[in-house]
Amino acid sequence: MARRIWILALVLCALFTGLKAWRGGALETDLLAMLPPTERSPLPEKAIASLARAAGDRAVFLVGGPDAPGTREAALELAAGLRESGAFQGVLGRLPAMDPGAVPRFYGERRFRLPAPAAPLRDALEARLAVPMGSLPGLDPATDPVGHVQAFLGGLPLQTLRLANEDGLLLARDGDRVHVLVAATLPGSAYDPRVQDRAAAAVRGAEGRLRAAHPGLELLRTGAVFYGEEARTRAEGEATLITWASLGATVLLFVLVFGSARHLAVGLLCVGGGMAVAAAATLAAFGRMHLMTLVCGASMLGVAVDYPFLYFAHHVNAGPGWDARASLRALLPALLMGAATTMLGFATLGAAPFPGLRQMALFSVAGVAGSLATLALVAPSLLARPVPPRPALAGALGRALRAWRMPAWALGTLALLACAALPRLRVDDDVRTLVQSPGALRAQEERIREITGVGNQGRFLLVEGPDAGTILAREEALRARLAGLPGLEGVQAVSCFVPSPGAQARSLEDWRRRRTELEAALKEAGFRPEVVAAVGPGLEAAAGRPITVEDWMGTPLAGAFRHLWMPGEASLVLPQGPIPSARLRAAVQDLPGVRLVDKADSVSALLGRFRRLANAALAGALVLVGAMLAWRYGWKRGIRVLLPAVLGILAALAGCALLGLPLTLFSTIALVLVLGFGVDYTVFVAEASEPFGPAAMGTALAGFATLLSFGLLAFSRTPVLQGFGAALGVGVAAALLLAPLARKESA
Amino acid sequence: MILPALLVLAALPQGLADHLREAAVVHADFQQTRHLKALSRPLKASGTLVLARDKGVVWSVRKPLAITYVIGPGGLLVVDAQGRREKRTAKDLPVLGQMGRVFQSLVQGDWKALEAHFAIEGSGGAAAWEVVLTPKAGLAGYLRQVRMKGGRFVDQVTIDDAGGDRMEIAFSRQRSQDPLAPDEAALLALE
Numbered sequence: 001m002a003r004r005i006w007i008l009a010l011v012l013c014a015l016f017t018g019l020k021a022w023r024g025g026a027l028e029t030d031l032l033a034m035l036p037p038t039e040r041s042p043l044p045e046k047a048i049a050s051l052a053r054a055a056g057d058r059a060v061f062l063v064g065g066p067d068a069p070g071t072r073e074a075a076l077e078l079a080a081g082l083r084e085s086g087a088f089q090g091v092l093g094r095l096p097a098m099d100p101g102a103v104p105r106f107y108g109e110r111r112f113r114l115p116a117p118a119a120p121l122r123d124a125l126e127a128r129l130a131v132p133m134g135s136l137p138g139l140d141p142a143t144d145p146v147g148h149v150q151a152f153l154g155g156l157p158l159q160t161l162r163l164a165n166e167d168g169l170l171l172a173r174d175g176d177r178v179h180v181l182v183a184a185t186l187p188g189s190a191y192d193p194r195v196q197d198r199a200a201a202a203v204r205g206a207e208g209r210l211r212a213a214h215p216g217l218e219l220l221r222t223g224a225v226f227y228g229e230e231a232r233t234r235a236e237g238e239a240t241l242i243t244w245a246s247l248g249a250t251v252l253l254f255v256l257v258f259g260s261a262r263h264l265a266v267g268l269l270c271v272g273g274g275m276a277v278a279a280a281a282t283l284a285a286f287g288r289m290h291l292m293t294l295v296c297g298a299s300m301l302g303v304a305v306d307y308p309f310l311y312f313a314h315h316v317n318a319g320p321g322w323d324a325r326a327s328l329r330a331l332l333p334a335l336l337m338g339a340a341t342t343m344l345g346f347a348t349l350g351a352a353p354f355p356g357l358r359q360m361a362l363f364s365v366a367g368v369a370g371s372l373a374t375l376a377l378v379a380p381s382l383l384a385r386p387v388p389p390r391p392a393l394a395g396a397l398g399r400a401l402r403a404w405r406m407p408a409w410a411l412g413t414l415a416l417l418a419c420a421a422l423p424r425l426r427v428d429d430d431v432r433t434l435v436q437s438p439g440a441l442r443a444q445e446e447r448i449r450e451i452t453g454v455g456n457q458g459r460f461l462l463v464e465g466p467d468a469g470t471i472l473a474r475e476e477a478l479r480a481r482l483a484g485l486p487g488l489e490g491v492q493a494v495s496c497f498v499p500s501p502g503a504q505a506r507s508l509e510d511w512r513r514r515r516t517e518l519e520a521a522l523k524e525a526g527f528r529p530e531v532v533a534a535v536g537p538g539l540e541a542a543a544g545r546p547i548t549v550e551d552w553m554g555t556p557l558a559g560a561f562r563h564l565w566m567p568g569e570a571s572l573v574l575p576q577g578p579i580p581s582a583r584l585r586a587a588v589q590d591l592p593g594v595r596l597v598d599k600a601d602s603v604s605a606l607l608g609r610f611r612r613l614a615n616a617a618l619a620g621a622l623v624l625v626g627a628m629l630a631w632r633y634g635w636k637r638g639i640r641v642l643l644p645a646v647l648g649i650l651a652a653l654a655g656c657a658l659l660g661l662p663l664t665l666f667s668t669i670a671l672v673l674v675l676g677f678g679v680d681y682t683v684f685v686a687e688a689s690e691p692f693g694p695a696a697m698g699t700a701l702a703g704f705a706t707l708l709s710f711g712l713l714a715f716s717r718t719p720v721l722q723g724f725g726a727a728l729g730v731g732v733a734a735a736l737l738l739a740p741l742a743r744k745e746s747a
Numbered sequence: 748m749i750l751p752a753l754l755v756l757a758a759l760p761q762g763l764a765d766h767l768r769e770a771a772v773v774h775a776d777f778q779q780t781r782h783l784k785a786l787s788r789p790l791k792a793s794g795t796l797v798l799a800r801d802k803g804v805v806w807s808v809r810k811p812l813a814i815t816y817v818i819g820p821g822g823l824l825v826v827d828a829q830g831r832r833e834k835r836t837a838k839d840l841p842v843l844g845q846m847g848r849v850f851q852s853l854v855q856g857d858w859k860a861l862e863a864h865f866a867i868e869g870s871g872g873a874a875a876w877e878v879v880l881t882p883k884a885g886l887a888g889y890l891r892q893v894r895m896k897g898g899r900f901v902d903q904v905t906i907d908d909a910g911g912d913r914m915e916i917a918f919s920r921q922r923s924q925d926p927l928a929p930d931e932a933a934l935l936a937l938e
Contacts, residue, residue, distance in 0.1 A: 127812060140783075
């Protein structure tokens with residue numbers, strides 16, 4: 001009965017997972033989504049999200065070539081090709097025609113709210129009229145006689161972008177080459193696999209046609225969507241490879257040792273059962289599964305297969321007297337003990353308020369439980385009949401195990417090596433090395449940044465205040481503080497476009513005071529009487545016509561800066577140039593309502609905090625597992641059962657140090673796994689009725705399978721997985737070799 | 748806003764493109780008269796200019812105040828009566844580079860570049876000619892018409908801007924035999 005219900009439950013789990021996968025969107029590829037919010041208050045997170053949307057849902061292309069019509073045509077063809085693909089919501093090649101007078105008129109009408117020149121107005125007026133320059137549309141000499149509106153426009157932070165609008169194309173120049181910019185907006189999130197696949201296919205097609213039609217042109221692209229796509233396909237490829245390799249190795253082990261299709265089928269059933277339960281539980285609890293969980297989950301095969309191995313080892317060694325149920329009952333303490341310690345280790349990981357860790361913890365605990373339950377409920381009825389013993393292989397393995405002693409000198413050498421290596425262990429929490437992006441894409445992004453001057457978008461100064469006026473005034477104080485800092489090339493801020501109410505009032509007051517000076521200067525220069533007479537009414541009108549953020553938002557200028565303003569809450573000030581975050585932070589620390597937000601820095605700090613938390617979890621798990629072992633085996637033997645796992649952890653640390661791999665949060669997770677595996681092995685050995693019998697064989701097989709699956713991770717090109725795999729591989733190997741320490745009477 | 752000035756300067760070589768192939772430097776005096784709608788009388792200014800092939804232009808206003816504008820392919824330099832300098836490079840203001848390039852192509856007699864921005868009509872012969880430039884879509888928001896007259900050199904340029912103001916520039920004492928003075932060379936290097 002219980003068996004039927006369990007099989008039904010597994011089928012339902014598999015159906016649920018399948019349905020989720022079929023409907024799409026079940027896989028999360030944004031590594032940062034694994035992390036909890038970095039900031040204590042929601043506002044900076046909102047600002048980060050708004051900035052990420054402004055930059056992330058966009059793909060940018062640069063078509064570079066000689067300054068010839070062909071380069072421009074190629075860019076327009078690329079834009080047309082991308083548009084036709086339908087993979088993008090909008091593609092911008094040619095800029096829409098803009099009224100060149102809109103912006104000068106906007107400020108011209110509000111001129112008395114902009115700062116007056118420091119010089120005597122008579123001089124300023126003369127200089128303005130003597131230059132051989134025409135006027136901007138909407139800024140004739142009557143509107144801007146002393147040139148202060150033009151000066152204000154010249155100071156707007158538009159120059160920091162090295163792009164110029166030439167004949168409706170956005171163009172950057174690099175020596176005698178031109179680069180034409182084409183921008184495309186995505187129809188959805190840059191981390192949505194469907195959006196990624198369509199965008200990648202469209203770009204490949206359009207690029208191919210472009211290269212064929214215009215050979216020799218340089219083509220650069222950047223955008224979160226490309227990074228996401230590349231990371232996802234790579235991780236998916238690696239997950240697939242590791243899954244198949246691990247599966248293949250397990251199958252090979254089964255065939256070699258047990259030589260029966262039945263054992264293989266039951267083994268796979270247990271693994272599959274564990275995976276189905278794990279996937280369904282994760283999806284039910286989190287809605288979607290993170291890529292990292294899946295990749296680590298693929299390695300779960302190695303854990304899930306441990307329990308069948310132990311059981312089968314007894315089956316093949318039992319001979320004709322095999323009683324499937326009695327044997328299971330006899331093994332149950334070992335199985336439960338092993339599973340309980342493993343799950344305990346995983347569960348401590350989930351204690352940290354870290355979505356990614358919780359997901360992995362849940363996945364692993366559910367997977368171990370599912371696999372064990374499948375074994376206990378389903379396997380005995382499928383393996384009811386005894387099998388002929390396979391003395392040749394089992395005997396050989398048994399003899400090898402019996403002969404196996406860790407020689408004292410080898411142990412000593414290894415210990416010395418470990419002690420020598422440990423001081424070299426580095427810690428690295430920098431998220432930038434963790435989320436290392438593909439080299440070619442990174443180089444392209446770097447080049448685009450160089451050509452266009454569009455800078456780092458993950459760092460900004462957040463300015464908060466109770467109302468728009470306070471925010472603008474605080475921005476002005478901030479800009480004054482930042483002015484002249486070495487390494488700072490410019491600042492983008494709304495207050496560059498909209499002076500604070502205080503500054504506007506000061507300007508207006510200044511103009512009122514200098515009214516007679518202005519009128520005299522105009523008269524002297526020969527301005528018509530009606531222009532002179534208009535100064536007074538103009539000043540009066542200016543009092544009731546403030547420059548507001550709302551009005552400014554309606555001008556064509558605002559489009560590129562809209563994301564800097566979070567209405568009623570805060571604003572973003574973007575520093576540009578290679579200025580270190582520490583210098584910025586030091587410069588602004590005493591300004592009210594201003595703080596530096598650096599997502600990469602915050603995430604790195606967070607990773608460091610959680611690495612320390614995971615270390616504490618590991619220590620806690622060691623104590624808990626040790627207590628559990630002491631309760632079952634007594635103090636002395638409990639320590640001997642725990643020791644191989646502890647030494648395995650030390651070996652993993654030494655291995656990382658020797659390989660030059662830094663210790664990250666994820667290698668700490670690997671250490672927790674080493675504890676789980678190591679204790680599994682020693683428990684199997686400790687619970688064994690005879691020291692060198694089937695239990696030893698099951699342990700060895702389980703260890704080999706684990707090593708095969710995790711060892712492969714060490715060859716991953718994703719740094720996180722590489723460190724994870726290396727720590728696990730070394731740790732498990734050491735724990736396995738030391739497992740005989742736990743033998744009942746190992747004398 | 749700088750474009751009209753550049754066109755004035757750039758227009759010079761139309762008549763002297765041939766001479767420029769040998770003579771790389773032209774010196775001249777100018778008399779500028781602005782008719783502004785807002786002013787009841789015309790506004791006059793005068794000064795000198797140096798046009799150096801491949802290097803740029805030094806436009807020095809002497810009256811009613813001293814101010815010098817240097818426009819080269821690399822950017823813009825302004826020196827006021829007190830000797831204060833303000834430099835804007837093409838790197839931080841791309842539009843300057845754009846102007847510089849238009850200018851450059853004109854200096855070298857590249858009328859194709861001009862045809863991208865203007866409809867061009869000419870009349871007369873080599874000794875006395877007249878050219879009318881009417882801007883195409885992009886520039887029409889800034890300019891209405893540019894007229895140039897000259898013989899061996901450009902003698903007069905008239906610019907009507909979109910707002911209805913007019914600028915007339917008359918050139919005199921044009922000469923192509925003087926070499927570039929050291930101070931002029933320094934200015935052209937934006938130093």
